Amino acid sequence: VTPLLLMVVVFLLFPMLNALYYVFVEFDGLDPSPPWVGLSNFKELVADPDVWAALKNNLIWIAVGTISPLVLGLGLALLVWPLERGSVWYRMAFFLPYVLPPVAIGVVWSWIYEPSRGWLNRALEAVGLGSVTTGWLGNPSTALYAVLGTAIWAAMGFVFVIILAALRNVNADLVDAARLDGANAGQRLRYVILPQIMPVFLMVATLTGGGPAGATDVLGTYAYKSAFQLNRISYGTTLALVITVMAVPVAIGMNRLQRKLSLQGMGA
Protein backbone atom coordinates (compact mmCIF):
# COMPACT_ATOMS: atom_id res chain seq x y z
CA VAL A 1 0.00 0.00 0.00
CA THR A 2 2.81 2.38 0.74
CA PRO A 3 4.02 2.70 -2.87
CA LEU A 4 0.41 3.09 -3.97
CA LEU A 5 -0.14 5.96 -1.56
CA LEU A 6 3.15 7.50 -2.51
CA MET A 7 2.12 7.60 -6.19
CA VAL A 8 -1.26 9.03 -5.31
CA VAL A 9 0.29 11.76 -3.20
CA VAL A 10 2.97 12.69 -5.71
CA PHE A 11 0.94 12.55 -8.92
CA LEU A 12 -2.53 13.42 -7.69
CA LEU A 13 -2.64 15.20 -4.35
CA PHE A 14 0.39 17.42 -4.79
CA PRO A 15 -0.57 18.80 -8.21
CA MET A 16 -4.12 19.29 -6.95
CA LEU A 17 -2.94 21.41 -4.04
CA ASN A 18 -0.66 23.22 -6.42
CA ALA A 19 -3.70 24.01 -8.55
CA LEU A 20 -5.26 25.70 -5.53
CA TYR A 21 -2.18 27.90 -5.26
CA TYR A 22 -2.05 28.76 -8.96
CA VAL A 23 -5.49 30.28 -9.03
CA PHE A 24 -4.52 33.09 -6.66
CA VAL A 25 -1.37 34.13 -8.51
CA GLU A 26 -0.54 35.16 -12.06
CA PHE A 27 1.83 32.40 -13.15
CA ASP A 28 3.39 32.49 -16.62
CA GLY A 29 5.31 29.21 -16.31
CA LEU A 30 8.72 30.76 -15.71
CA ASP A 31 8.62 33.14 -12.74
CA PRO A 32 9.49 31.07 -9.61
CA SER A 33 7.70 33.53 -7.30
CA PRO A 34 4.66 34.75 -9.25
CA PRO A 35 2.76 37.83 -7.99
CA TRP A 36 -0.26 37.32 -5.74
CA VAL A 37 -3.41 38.53 -7.47
CA GLY A 38 -6.17 37.35 -5.14
CA LEU A 39 -9.48 36.70 -6.83
CA SER A 40 -8.77 38.49 -10.10
CA ASN A 41 -8.56 35.23 -12.06
CA PHE A 42 -12.09 34.42 -10.93
CA LYS A 43 -13.35 37.91 -11.76
CA GLU A 44 -11.91 37.66 -15.25
CA LEU A 45 -13.55 34.27 -15.70
CA VAL A 46 -17.04 35.49 -14.85
CA ALA A 47 -16.66 38.39 -17.29
CA ASP A 48 -15.24 36.25 -20.12
CA PRO A 49 -17.89 35.74 -22.85
CA ASP A 50 -15.92 32.78 -24.23
CA VAL A 51 -16.41 30.96 -20.94
CA TRP A 52 -20.16 31.38 -21.11
CA ALA A 53 -20.25 30.26 -24.73
CA ALA A 54 -18.24 27.18 -23.80
CA LEU A 55 -20.55 26.50 -20.87
CA LYS A 56 -23.60 26.62 -23.14
CA ASN A 57 -21.99 24.24 -25.61
CA ASN A 58 -21.07 22.04 -22.71
CA LEU A 59 -24.69 21.80 -21.56
CA ILE A 60 -25.86 20.93 -25.08
CA TRP A 61 -23.11 18.32 -25.20
CA ILE A 62 -24.24 16.75 -21.93
CA ALA A 63 -27.93 16.70 -22.84
CA VAL A 64 -27.66 15.43 -26.41
CA GLY A 65 -24.64 13.27 -25.70
CA THR A 66 -26.45 11.44 -22.91
CA ILE A 67 -29.89 10.95 -24.41
CA SER A 68 -29.00 9.95 -27.97
CA PRO A 69 -26.73 6.98 -27.19
CA LEU A 70 -29.31 5.75 -24.67
CA VAL A 71 -32.15 5.79 -27.18
CA LEU A 72 -30.07 4.31 -30.00
CA GLY A 73 -28.47 1.70 -27.73
CA LEU A 74 -31.87 0.65 -26.40
CA GLY A 75 -33.26 0.41 -29.93
CA LEU A 76 -30.39 -1.79 -31.08
CA ALA A 77 -30.64 -3.96 -27.98
CA LEU A 78 -34.36 -4.52 -28.58
CA LEU A 79 -33.60 -5.49 -32.16
CA VAL A 80 -30.96 -8.04 -31.18
CA TRP A 81 -32.75 -9.34 -28.09
CA PRO A 82 -35.02 -12.00 -29.64
CA LEU A 83 -32.31 -13.40 -31.90
CA GLU A 84 -30.91 -16.84 -31.13
CA ARG A 85 -27.97 -16.42 -33.49
CA GLY A 86 -25.58 -13.72 -34.52
CA SER A 87 -25.78 -11.64 -31.37
CA VAL A 88 -22.06 -12.16 -30.79
CA TRP A 89 -21.28 -10.67 -34.18
CA TYR A 90 -23.54 -7.66 -33.65
CA ARG A 91 -22.11 -7.06 -30.19
CA MET A 92 -18.63 -7.12 -31.63
CA ALA A 93 -19.49 -4.69 -34.42
CA PHE A 94 -21.39 -2.18 -32.31
CA PHE A 95 -18.95 -2.14 -29.41
CA LEU A 96 -15.79 -1.79 -31.50
CA PRO A 97 -15.95 2.03 -31.92
CA TYR A 98 -15.97 2.40 -28.13
CA VAL A 99 -12.47 0.93 -27.73
CA LEU A 100 -10.73 2.73 -30.60
CA PRO A 101 -8.31 5.62 -29.94
CA PRO A 102 -10.30 8.89 -30.10
CA VAL A 103 -7.59 10.59 -32.17
CA ALA A 104 -7.90 8.02 -34.94
CA ILE A 105 -11.68 8.26 -34.81
CA GLY A 106 -11.39 12.02 -35.23
CA VAL A 107 -9.23 11.66 -38.32
CA VAL A 108 -11.58 9.28 -40.09
CA TRP A 109 -14.74 11.21 -39.25
CA SER A 110 -13.19 14.43 -40.53
CA TRP A 111 -13.06 12.70 -43.94
CA ILE A 112 -16.71 11.74 -43.69
CA TYR A 113 -17.65 15.34 -42.83
CA GLU A 114 -15.40 16.75 -45.57
CA PRO A 115 -17.35 19.38 -47.57
CA SER A 116 -16.79 18.44 -51.21
CA ARG A 117 -15.90 14.74 -51.30
CA GLY A 118 -16.96 13.50 -47.87
CA TRP A 119 -19.41 10.62 -47.72
CA LEU A 120 -21.99 12.46 -45.61
CA ASN A 121 -22.53 15.20 -48.20
CA ARG A 122 -22.44 12.69 -51.04
CA ALA A 123 -25.03 10.53 -49.32
CA LEU A 124 -27.23 13.57 -48.73
CA GLU A 125 -26.98 14.53 -52.39
CA ALA A 126 -27.82 11.00 -53.45
CA VAL A 127 -31.11 11.09 -51.56
CA GLY A 128 -31.98 14.54 -52.85
CA LEU A 129 -30.98 16.55 -49.82
CA GLY A 130 -28.18 18.39 -51.62
CA SER A 131 -29.41 21.69 -50.18
CA VAL A 132 -28.43 20.85 -46.60
CA THR A 133 -24.85 19.87 -47.40
CA THR A 134 -22.24 21.99 -45.68
CA GLY A 135 -18.70 21.87 -44.35
CA TRP A 136 -19.86 20.17 -41.19
CA LEU A 137 -16.80 20.84 -39.09
CA GLY A 138 -15.95 24.24 -40.57
CA ASN A 139 -19.42 25.73 -40.16
CA PRO A 140 -19.65 27.08 -36.58
CA SER A 141 -23.35 26.30 -36.27
CA THR A 142 -22.90 22.60 -37.12
CA ALA A 143 -19.43 21.87 -35.72
CA LEU A 144 -20.58 20.98 -32.19
CA TYR A 145 -23.24 18.62 -33.50
CA ALA A 146 -20.87 17.02 -35.98
CA VAL A 147 -18.45 16.19 -33.17
CA LEU A 148 -21.37 15.05 -31.04
CA GLY A 149 -22.44 12.72 -33.83
CA THR A 150 -19.04 11.06 -33.73
CA ALA A 151 -19.15 10.79 -29.95
CA ILE A 152 -22.61 9.25 -30.10
CA TRP A 153 -21.37 6.77 -32.69
CA ALA A 154 -18.66 5.71 -30.24
CA ALA A 155 -20.84 5.58 -27.10
CA MET A 156 -23.89 3.84 -28.57
CA GLY A 157 -22.30 0.39 -28.51
CA PHE A 158 -21.46 0.68 -24.84
CA VAL A 159 -25.10 1.34 -23.95
CA PHE A 160 -26.20 -1.41 -26.32
CA VAL A 161 -24.03 -4.09 -24.69
CA ILE A 162 -25.13 -3.26 -21.14
CA ILE A 163 -28.83 -3.03 -22.00
CA LEU A 164 -28.70 -6.27 -23.97
CA ALA A 165 -27.25 -7.97 -20.89
CA ALA A 166 -30.11 -6.54 -18.81
CA LEU A 167 -32.72 -7.68 -21.35
CA ARG A 168 -31.47 -11.23 -21.02
CA ASN A 169 -32.78 -11.15 -17.45
CA VAL A 170 -36.23 -9.93 -18.45
CA ASN A 171 -38.95 -12.45 -17.75
CA ALA A 172 -40.00 -13.65 -21.21
CA ASP A 173 -43.19 -15.27 -19.92
CA LEU A 174 -44.54 -11.90 -18.88
CA VAL A 175 -43.85 -10.53 -22.36
CA ASP A 176 -45.64 -13.51 -23.93
CA ALA A 177 -48.58 -13.13 -21.57
CA ALA A 178 -48.89 -9.47 -22.50
CA ARG A 179 -48.82 -10.39 -26.18
CA LEU A 180 -51.61 -12.94 -25.69
CA ASP A 181 -53.61 -10.29 -23.87
CA GLY A 182 -53.40 -8.17 -27.00
CA ALA A 183 -50.70 -5.69 -26.03
CA ASN A 184 -48.96 -4.24 -29.08
CA ALA A 185 -45.19 -3.86 -29.35
CA GLY A 186 -45.18 -0.31 -27.95
CA GLN A 187 -47.33 -1.31 -24.99
CA ARG A 188 -45.18 -4.36 -24.27
CA LEU A 189 -42.09 -2.16 -24.25
CA ARG A 190 -43.68 0.53 -22.11
CA TYR A 191 -45.44 -1.60 -19.50
CA VAL A 192 -43.62 -4.92 -19.44
CA ILE A 193 -40.03 -4.63 -20.64
CA LEU A 194 -38.95 -1.15 -19.56
CA PRO A 195 -40.04 -1.50 -15.92
CA GLN A 196 -37.94 -4.63 -15.64
CA ILE A 197 -34.77 -3.09 -17.03
CA MET A 198 -35.33 0.37 -15.54
CA PRO A 199 -32.61 0.14 -12.86
CA VAL A 200 -29.98 -0.84 -15.41
CA PHE A 201 -31.27 1.70 -17.90
CA LEU A 202 -30.94 4.53 -15.39
CA MET A 203 -27.56 3.25 -14.35
CA VAL A 204 -26.25 3.48 -17.90
CA ALA A 205 -27.74 6.95 -18.09
CA THR A 206 -25.62 8.01 -15.14
CA LEU A 207 -22.58 6.40 -16.72
CA THR A 208 -22.88 8.05 -20.10
CA GLY A 209 -24.19 11.10 -18.25
CA GLY A 210 -21.83 13.89 -18.85
CA GLY A 211 -21.63 12.80 -22.42
CA PRO A 212 -19.74 10.11 -24.18
CA ALA A 213 -16.31 11.60 -23.80
CA GLY A 214 -16.61 13.37 -20.47
CA ALA A 215 -18.88 16.12 -19.25
CA THR A 216 -16.41 18.86 -19.35
CA ASP A 217 -14.74 18.47 -22.71
CA VAL A 218 -15.74 21.78 -24.22
CA LEU A 219 -14.73 23.81 -21.19
CA GLY A 220 -11.69 21.60 -20.65
CA THR A 221 -10.46 22.36 -24.16
CA TYR A 222 -10.67 26.06 -23.43
CA ALA A 223 -8.70 25.59 -20.20
CA TYR A 224 -6.03 23.67 -22.10
CA LYS A 225 -5.77 26.39 -24.74
CA SER A 226 -5.43 29.16 -22.17
CA ALA A 227 -2.69 27.39 -20.29
CA PHE A 228 -0.52 25.81 -22.95
CA GLN A 229 -1.11 27.87 -26.07
CA LEU A 230 -1.62 31.34 -24.58
CA ASN A 231 0.65 30.76 -21.58
CA ARG A 232 -2.05 31.89 -19.17
CA ILE A 233 -1.19 29.13 -16.72
CA SER A 234 -3.12 30.52 -13.78
CA TYR A 235 -6.19 31.40 -15.80
CA GLY A 236 -6.38 27.94 -17.32
CA THR A 237 -5.99 26.34 -13.91
CA THR A 238 -8.73 28.54 -12.45
CA LEU A 239 -11.06 27.51 -15.23
CA ALA A 240 -10.28 23.82 -14.72
CA LEU A 241 -10.82 24.13 -11.00
CA VAL A 242 -14.15 25.93 -11.36
CA ILE A 243 -15.37 23.21 -13.76
CA THR A 244 -14.37 20.57 -11.26
CA VAL A 245 -16.15 22.29 -8.40
CA MET A 246 -19.28 22.46 -10.55
CA ALA A 247 -18.98 18.84 -11.63
CA VAL A 248 -18.05 17.11 -8.36
CA PRO A 249 -21.43 17.38 -6.56
CA VAL A 250 -23.12 16.04 -9.69
CA ALA A 251 -20.57 13.24 -9.88
CA ILE A 252 -21.12 12.28 -6.25
CA GLY A 253 -24.89 12.34 -6.69
CA MET A 254 -24.68 10.26 -9.86
CA ASN A 255 -22.37 7.80 -8.16
CA ARG A 256 -24.74 7.35 -5.20
CA LEU A 257 -27.70 6.85 -7.51
CA GLN A 258 -25.74 4.49 -9.68
CA ARG A 259 -24.56 2.35 -6.80
CA LYS A 260 -28.11 2.05 -5.48
CA LEU A 261 -29.39 1.15 -8.92
CA SER A 262 -26.65 -1.31 -9.70
CA LEU A 263 -27.40 -3.17 -6.48
CA GLN A 264 -31.06 -3.41 -7.46
CA GLY A 265 -30.30 -4.20 -11.07
CA MET A 266 -27.78 -6.92 -10.36
CA GLY A 267 -29.82 -8.36 -7.51
CA ALA A 268 -32.93 -8.72 -9.63
Add this chain to the structure above:
Amino acid sequence: MRQGQAARRPRHAGRHVLLVAISLLVLFPLVLTVSTAFKTSEDVKVNPFGLFSSFSTENLVTAWTVGEFGKYVLNSILLTVPSTALVIVLSTMGGYAFARLPFPGRGIAFYLVILGLLVPFFTYMIPLYFQLRSMRLLDTLLGVNLVLASTELAFGTFFMRAFFLDLPNELDQSARIDGASELQIFLRVMLPLVLPGVGALTVFTFLQNWNNFLVPLLYLPTAQYRPLTTGLYLFLGGRSVDIGPLAAGTLITILPVMVLYVALQKHVTQGFISGAVKG
Protein backbone atom coordinates in the same frame (compact mmCIF):
# COMPACT_ATOMS: atom_id res chain seq x y z
CA MET B 1 -41.73 -16.09 -28.67
CA ARG B 2 -44.00 -19.08 -28.88
CA GLN B 3 -45.05 -18.74 -32.45
CA GLY B 4 -44.38 -21.57 -34.89
CA GLN B 5 -41.06 -21.99 -36.63
CA ALA B 6 -42.57 -20.89 -39.92
CA ALA B 7 -43.73 -17.61 -38.46
CA ARG B 8 -40.49 -16.94 -36.65
CA ARG B 9 -38.05 -17.36 -39.51
CA PRO B 10 -39.11 -14.50 -41.78
CA ARG B 11 -39.54 -12.07 -38.90
CA HIS B 12 -35.99 -12.73 -37.70
CA ALA B 13 -34.70 -12.58 -41.24
CA GLY B 14 -35.99 -9.02 -41.41
CA ARG B 15 -34.21 -8.15 -38.21
CA HIS B 16 -30.99 -9.67 -39.47
CA VAL B 17 -31.14 -7.66 -42.68
CA LEU B 18 -31.72 -4.47 -40.72
CA LEU B 19 -28.98 -5.24 -38.21
CA VAL B 20 -26.43 -6.16 -40.84
CA ALA B 21 -27.18 -2.87 -42.58
CA ILE B 22 -26.69 -0.97 -39.32
CA SER B 23 -23.47 -2.89 -38.59
CA LEU B 24 -22.09 -1.93 -41.98
CA LEU B 25 -23.03 1.68 -41.34
CA VAL B 26 -21.35 1.59 -37.91
CA LEU B 27 -18.22 -0.04 -39.31
CA PHE B 28 -18.11 2.19 -42.39
CA PRO B 29 -15.45 4.58 -41.00
CA LEU B 30 -13.13 1.60 -40.58
CA VAL B 31 -13.81 0.34 -44.09
CA LEU B 32 -13.04 3.84 -45.35
CA THR B 33 -9.72 3.86 -43.47
CA VAL B 34 -8.62 0.54 -44.93
CA SER B 35 -9.73 1.54 -48.41
CA THR B 36 -7.88 4.87 -48.40
CA ALA B 37 -4.77 3.40 -46.77
CA PHE B 38 -4.30 0.91 -49.62
CA LYS B 39 -4.76 3.34 -52.52
CA THR B 40 -2.06 4.39 -54.95
CA SER B 41 -0.89 7.97 -54.50
CA GLU B 42 -2.43 9.13 -57.83
CA ASP B 43 -5.76 7.64 -56.88
CA VAL B 44 -5.66 9.35 -53.48
CA LYS B 45 -5.27 12.74 -55.17
CA VAL B 46 -8.20 12.26 -57.53
CA ASN B 47 -10.56 10.15 -55.51
CA PRO B 48 -9.44 9.82 -51.87
CA PHE B 49 -12.68 8.43 -50.48
CA GLY B 50 -13.84 6.17 -53.31
CA LEU B 51 -13.94 2.66 -51.92
CA PHE B 52 -11.24 0.18 -53.02
CA SER B 53 -10.59 1.75 -56.42
CA SER B 54 -6.88 0.84 -56.49
CA PHE B 55 -4.37 -1.18 -54.52
CA SER B 56 -0.87 -0.36 -53.31
CA THR B 57 1.10 -0.56 -50.08
CA GLU B 58 3.09 2.60 -50.73
CA ASN B 59 1.09 4.64 -48.19
CA LEU B 60 1.84 2.12 -45.50
CA VAL B 61 5.52 2.18 -46.36
CA THR B 62 5.56 6.00 -46.33
CA ALA B 63 3.80 6.19 -42.98
CA TRP B 64 6.03 3.54 -41.45
CA THR B 65 9.32 5.12 -42.57
CA VAL B 66 8.87 8.82 -43.41
CA GLY B 67 6.01 9.24 -40.96
CA GLU B 68 8.01 7.32 -38.32
CA PHE B 69 4.99 5.26 -37.31
CA GLY B 70 7.33 2.32 -36.79
CA LYS B 71 9.01 4.25 -34.01
CA TYR B 72 5.65 5.34 -32.60
CA VAL B 73 4.50 1.72 -32.30
CA LEU B 74 7.57 0.90 -30.25
CA ASN B 75 7.07 3.99 -28.07
CA SER B 76 3.41 3.12 -27.51
CA ILE B 77 4.50 -0.28 -26.26
CA LEU B 78 7.17 1.26 -24.03
CA LEU B 79 4.59 3.61 -22.54
CA THR B 80 1.72 1.14 -22.20
CA VAL B 81 3.24 -2.12 -20.96
CA PRO B 82 5.16 -0.83 -17.89
CA SER B 83 2.38 1.54 -16.81
CA THR B 84 -0.22 -1.22 -17.15
CA ALA B 85 1.93 -3.69 -15.21
CA LEU B 86 2.42 -1.11 -12.45
CA VAL B 87 -1.32 -0.46 -12.23
CA ILE B 88 -2.07 -4.19 -11.98
CA VAL B 89 0.49 -4.88 -9.26
CA LEU B 90 -0.30 -1.83 -7.12
CA SER B 91 -4.08 -2.03 -7.55
CA THR B 92 -4.23 -5.73 -6.74
CA MET B 93 -2.12 -5.36 -3.62
CA GLY B 94 -3.82 -2.12 -2.64
CA GLY B 95 -7.28 -3.54 -3.27
CA TYR B 96 -6.41 -6.55 -1.13
CA ALA B 97 -5.13 -4.40 1.72
CA PHE B 98 -8.15 -2.10 1.64
CA ALA B 99 -10.55 -5.02 1.56
CA ARG B 100 -8.91 -7.49 3.92
CA LEU B 101 -6.22 -6.03 6.13
CA PRO B 102 -7.29 -3.62 8.85
CA PHE B 103 -4.57 -1.03 9.39
CA PRO B 104 -4.57 2.40 11.04
CA GLY B 105 -5.80 5.18 8.77
CA ARG B 106 -7.29 2.77 6.26
CA GLY B 107 -10.45 4.76 5.77
CA ILE B 108 -8.68 8.04 5.07
CA ALA B 109 -6.09 6.36 2.85
CA PHE B 110 -8.83 4.72 0.79
CA TYR B 111 -10.68 8.00 0.27
CA LEU B 112 -7.41 9.57 -0.79
CA VAL B 113 -6.96 6.95 -3.48
CA ILE B 114 -10.59 7.16 -4.58
CA LEU B 115 -10.27 10.93 -4.92
CA GLY B 116 -8.77 10.18 -8.31
CA LEU B 117 -12.12 8.82 -9.50
CA LEU B 118 -13.81 12.07 -8.65
CA VAL B 119 -11.32 14.66 -9.80
CA PRO B 120 -10.84 14.74 -13.57
CA PHE B 121 -7.31 14.72 -14.92
CA PHE B 122 -7.48 18.18 -16.47
CA THR B 123 -8.00 19.79 -13.05
CA TYR B 124 -4.40 19.16 -12.12
CA MET B 125 -2.80 18.58 -15.53
CA ILE B 126 -1.35 22.09 -15.65
CA PRO B 127 0.40 22.11 -12.24
CA LEU B 128 1.54 18.56 -12.90
CA TYR B 129 3.40 19.80 -15.97
CA PHE B 130 5.51 22.17 -13.91
CA GLN B 131 5.93 19.63 -11.16
CA LEU B 132 7.30 17.07 -13.63
CA ARG B 133 9.58 19.74 -15.06
CA SER B 134 11.09 20.51 -11.67
CA MET B 135 11.41 16.76 -10.96
CA ARG B 136 13.24 16.39 -14.29
CA LEU B 137 10.68 13.77 -15.33
CA LEU B 138 9.30 15.78 -18.22
CA ASP B 139 9.88 14.08 -21.58
CA THR B 140 11.09 10.85 -19.96
CA LEU B 141 9.67 7.34 -20.27
CA LEU B 142 9.76 6.97 -16.49
CA GLY B 143 7.79 10.14 -15.80
CA VAL B 144 5.05 9.49 -18.33
CA ASN B 145 4.73 5.84 -17.31
CA LEU B 146 4.24 6.96 -13.72
CA VAL B 147 1.65 9.56 -14.69
CA LEU B 148 -0.24 7.10 -16.91
CA ALA B 149 -0.25 4.56 -14.11
CA SER B 150 -1.42 7.09 -11.54
CA THR B 151 -4.40 8.11 -13.67
CA GLU B 152 -5.66 4.50 -13.61
CA LEU B 153 -4.75 3.61 -10.02
CA ALA B 154 -7.90 4.97 -8.41
CA PHE B 155 -10.16 2.91 -10.61
CA GLY B 156 -7.93 -0.19 -10.43
CA THR B 157 -7.77 -0.17 -6.65
CA PHE B 158 -11.49 0.39 -6.31
CA PHE B 159 -12.20 -2.35 -8.84
CA MET B 160 -9.90 -4.97 -7.26
CA ARG B 161 -11.12 -4.13 -3.75
CA ALA B 162 -14.65 -5.04 -4.84
CA PHE B 163 -13.39 -8.47 -5.96
CA PHE B 164 -11.55 -9.12 -2.70
CA LEU B 165 -14.59 -8.01 -0.67
CA ASP B 166 -16.69 -10.68 -2.38
CA LEU B 167 -14.50 -13.53 -1.11
CA PRO B 168 -15.72 -15.34 2.03
CA ASN B 169 -14.00 -14.62 5.34
CA GLU B 170 -13.53 -18.31 6.15
CA LEU B 171 -10.87 -18.52 3.43
CA ASP B 172 -8.11 -16.51 5.06
CA GLN B 173 -9.13 -17.68 8.53
CA SER B 174 -8.63 -21.32 7.67
CA ALA B 175 -5.40 -20.54 5.80
CA ARG B 176 -4.15 -18.67 8.83
CA ILE B 177 -4.97 -21.62 11.08
CA ASP B 178 -2.99 -23.81 8.70
CA GLY B 179 -0.03 -21.58 9.41
CA ALA B 180 0.18 -19.64 6.16
CA SER B 181 1.91 -16.26 6.23
CA GLU B 182 0.13 -13.10 5.05
CA LEU B 183 2.07 -13.15 1.81
CA GLN B 184 1.21 -16.79 1.22
CA ILE B 185 -2.46 -16.11 1.88
CA PHE B 186 -2.39 -13.30 -0.65
CA LEU B 187 -0.46 -15.15 -3.37
CA ARG B 188 -1.74 -18.71 -2.99
CA VAL B 189 -5.28 -18.34 -1.67
CA MET B 190 -6.66 -14.97 -2.66
CA LEU B 191 -4.96 -14.07 -5.90
CA PRO B 192 -6.06 -17.16 -7.90
CA LEU B 193 -9.67 -16.40 -6.97
CA VAL B 194 -9.63 -12.88 -8.36
CA LEU B 195 -7.79 -13.72 -11.58
CA PRO B 196 -10.86 -12.96 -13.75
CA GLY B 197 -10.85 -9.49 -12.24
CA VAL B 198 -7.12 -9.10 -12.85
CA GLY B 199 -7.63 -10.15 -16.47
CA ALA B 200 -10.44 -7.67 -17.05
CA LEU B 201 -8.46 -4.88 -15.39
CA THR B 202 -5.39 -5.67 -17.49
CA VAL B 203 -7.23 -5.42 -20.79
CA PHE B 204 -9.11 -2.32 -19.68
CA THR B 205 -6.01 -0.49 -18.40
CA PHE B 206 -3.95 -1.50 -21.42
CA LEU B 207 -6.50 -0.02 -23.82
CA GLN B 208 -6.93 3.15 -21.74
CA ASN B 209 -3.19 3.77 -21.64
CA TRP B 210 -2.67 2.83 -25.28
CA ASN B 211 -5.43 5.24 -26.34
CA ASN B 212 -4.36 8.01 -23.96
CA PHE B 213 -3.73 11.18 -25.89
CA LEU B 214 -3.52 14.06 -23.44
CA VAL B 215 -0.80 12.66 -21.16
CA PRO B 216 1.81 12.07 -23.90
CA LEU B 217 0.78 15.29 -25.65
CA LEU B 218 1.46 17.33 -22.52
CA TYR B 219 4.39 15.58 -20.95
CA LEU B 220 6.34 14.33 -23.99
CA PRO B 221 6.97 17.58 -25.87
CA THR B 222 9.77 16.26 -28.08
CA ALA B 223 9.59 13.47 -30.66
CA GLN B 224 11.90 11.13 -28.76
CA TYR B 225 9.26 8.95 -27.07
CA ARG B 226 6.20 10.05 -29.04
CA PRO B 227 3.52 7.30 -29.14
CA LEU B 228 0.97 6.52 -31.87
CA THR B 229 -1.83 8.76 -30.61
CA THR B 230 0.10 12.03 -30.49
CA GLY B 231 2.18 10.90 -33.47
CA LEU B 232 -0.97 10.64 -35.57
CA TYR B 233 -2.21 13.99 -34.30
CA LEU B 234 1.01 15.82 -35.15
CA PHE B 235 1.23 14.04 -38.50
CA LEU B 236 -2.23 15.44 -39.18
CA GLY B 237 -1.09 18.95 -38.34
CA GLY B 238 2.12 18.67 -40.32
CA ARG B 239 0.78 17.73 -43.76
CA SER B 240 -2.96 17.58 -43.88
CA VAL B 241 -2.96 17.24 -47.67
CA ASP B 242 -1.39 13.77 -47.80
CA ILE B 243 -4.49 11.77 -47.08
CA GLY B 244 -2.95 8.47 -48.19
CA PRO B 245 -0.14 8.21 -45.63
CA LEU B 246 -2.48 9.72 -43.04
CA ALA B 247 -4.96 6.91 -43.63
CA ALA B 248 -2.12 4.41 -43.36
CA GLY B 249 -0.99 6.02 -40.10
CA THR B 250 -4.56 5.83 -38.78
CA LEU B 251 -4.70 2.19 -39.74
CA ILE B 252 -1.41 1.49 -37.95
CA THR B 253 -2.76 3.30 -34.87
CA ILE B 254 -6.03 1.38 -34.64
CA LEU B 255 -4.80 -2.01 -35.81
CA PRO B 256 -3.26 -3.18 -32.49
CA VAL B 257 -6.43 -2.20 -30.66
CA MET B 258 -8.58 -4.03 -33.20
CA VAL B 259 -6.47 -7.18 -33.06
CA LEU B 260 -6.61 -7.19 -29.27
CA TYR B 261 -10.33 -6.56 -29.37
CA VAL B 262 -11.15 -9.28 -31.87
CA ALA B 263 -8.90 -11.81 -30.09
CA LEU B 264 -10.19 -11.06 -26.60
CA GLN B 265 -13.62 -9.76 -27.54
CA LYS B 266 -15.42 -11.31 -24.60
CA HIS B 267 -12.86 -10.18 -22.04
CA VAL B 268 -12.70 -6.65 -23.39
CA THR B 269 -16.47 -6.24 -23.32
CA GLN B 270 -16.72 -7.88 -19.90
CA GLY B 271 -13.91 -5.71 -18.58
CA PHE B 272 -15.62 -2.53 -19.65
CA ILE B 273 -19.03 -3.64 -18.40
CA SER B 274 -17.91 -4.89 -15.00
CA GLY B 275 -15.70 -1.85 -14.74
CA ALA B 276 -18.71 0.34 -15.33
CA VAL B 277 -20.96 -1.56 -12.97
CA LYS B 278 -18.46 -1.83 -10.12
CA GLY B 279 -16.90 1.58 -10.60
